[in-house]
Amino acid sequence: MNGGAPRSPDGRFRNTEAFEPRGLADVLRWQWQARREQQAAAQPTPTQAADLDFLARNRGGALAPAATWLGHATVLAQFGGVNLLTDPHCSHRASPFTFSGPQRAQPPAIAPERMPPIDLVLVSHNHYDHLDVTTVQALARQAGGPPLFVVPLGLKRWFARRGIAEVVELDWWQTERLRGVEVTLTPVRHWSSRTLGDRMASLWGGFAVLAPDMHLYFGGDTGYSPSNFIDTRAHFAERQSAANGGGFDLALLPIGAYEPRWFMAPQHVNPEESVRIHGELGAKRSLGIHWGTFKLTNEPLDEPPRKLAEMLQAAGLTEQDFSVTAIGETLRLPPRTSKALP
Structure with missing residues (x-):
């Protein structure tokens, strides 16, 4: 369970189960189907103004462990003495181009320059809707110095080419620590690519983040794989016993970009599978993300x-x-309590 990500003979990463990213013929078939079945959202994705005053005063969860959905897979989580950001993306498009590609249906709740100081950034993989160069560069320039970027194996070089050195790479089950907060990369079922020639050259994953006041799980992007989530729960079982406060206090789980299933099932869960993952992780509470922002697949943006x-x-x-929240809404959580003796 804890041996790291498997690789193919040519050194590229693999999933724990058989997985092959879709080829050109399948992509063209999907695009043809999408044009025939295009459905518009009946309702816009709900939004509200972020409570910037609370977020500024709540540095690292000083007032309460909290999570604010900024849009798509980007969440500002405050706990354990750090401000943590997942899969940073605040640009208008999820694309290598500024003139084409999926457009943001709703603006990000907070632009990078208005965020409270970010200490830690988690990047689940290198797809354009999860890793945005403009947002990353803005975070690296923040007042007070850049955050620590924790990324899967093979991505550090991408950051280095952009002059960003505060980067730690992890294999599955490896852990990095920042001021008492433990970050572990966990297996999920997905893939990586930013160009035609780098498919599966860098790793992907979810993250388990453990601090005294909150245990957070971030699922990144994933297809359904029961072994991955059951293994994650087993890996942290001792740390999450009833005496130690129980399971993950909050799991950030994707619920969108899932149709058609013949194409998307290997790489993106649907809401039914997300509910199953919630149970398999043993999470106390889950927040649905990865919906309502970019039109990536066939279902309407408001369906998830x-x-x-x-x-x-x-x-x-x-x-x-x-549950789900509006973009910009902050979910405040009770601090984690442990019944274990010191």
Whole structure:
């Protein structure tokens, strides 16, 4: 379970299960289907003004562990004495080009220059909707110095070419520590590529972030793989016993970009699978991300929350277990408590 990511004979990374990224013929078939089945959202993605005053005063969770959805897979989490940002993307397009590619349906809740000082940035993989060069460069220029970027194996070189040196690479199950906060890269089912020639050349993953006041899980981008999430729960079982405060206090799980299933299932979960992951992780609470921002797949932008509500009802769960928020909304959480003796 803890041996790191497998590789193919040519050194490229692989998933724990058989996985082959879709070829050109499948992409063209999907695009043809998407044009025929195009559906517009009935409602815009809900947004609200971010509470910048609270976020500034809540440096590192000083007032309460908190998570603010900025859009897509970008979340500002404050706990453990650090301000943490996931998959930084605040640009208008998720594309290598400024003139074409998926456009942001709603602006990011906070532009990089208005964010509180970011201490730690987690990058799950190198796809354009999860790693944006303009946002990364803005974070690296923030007042007070750049944050620490924690990335999967093979991505440090990408940052170095852009003059960013505060980067740590991790293999699956490896851990980095920053001021008492532990960050572990965990397996998920996905893939990587930014150019025609670098497919699977860098790793991908989720993150488990453990601090005294909160345990956070960030799923990044993933298809459903029961072994990955069951293994993640088992890996932290001792640290998350009932005496030690229980499971993940908050899991950030993708719920969008899932249709059509014949094309997307290997790489993107749907809401039903996200609810299953919530249970397999043993999370106390989950927040749905990776929806409502970029039109990447066939389902309308506003469908994932509706499907999530249906799946929660079928599973006997409520919004107190797994919910969504407006872009810009802050979810405040009670501090984690441990019953273990010192």
